[in-house]
Amino acid sequence: MKLSSRIKPISYLKANAAEIVRNLGERREPLVITQNGEAxxxxxxxxxxxxxxxxxxxxxxxALGNRQIEGGRVRPLAEVVARLRERPESP
Structure with missing residues (x-):
């Protein structure tokens, strides 16, 4: 997707809102709106x-999983499975 072709001024949005909404649904490409020349x-x-x-x-x-691994907050799979099997079943 070439974003440079999807940049329009706010005046275009105001004048063509219904068409823009329809096109967004069909194309599934974002539209960048500028104001005073800035995105x-x-x-x-x-x-x-x-x-x-x-x-x-x-x-x-x-990312959270990676931080936990880096912080050493992990357990071997066999240990976790054994602990789960030791738990009493809920009624």
């Missing part, structure tokens, strides 16, 4: 936004 916001369709949020959540989980 100010990025708008995107809801599916792309949700996918981005899920990806960010997964990356945070992976």
């Amino acid at each position: 100010k916001v990025v708008i995107q369709d809801i599916e792309s936004y949700e996918q981005t949020q899920e990806t960010m959540a997964m990356l945070k989980i992976l």
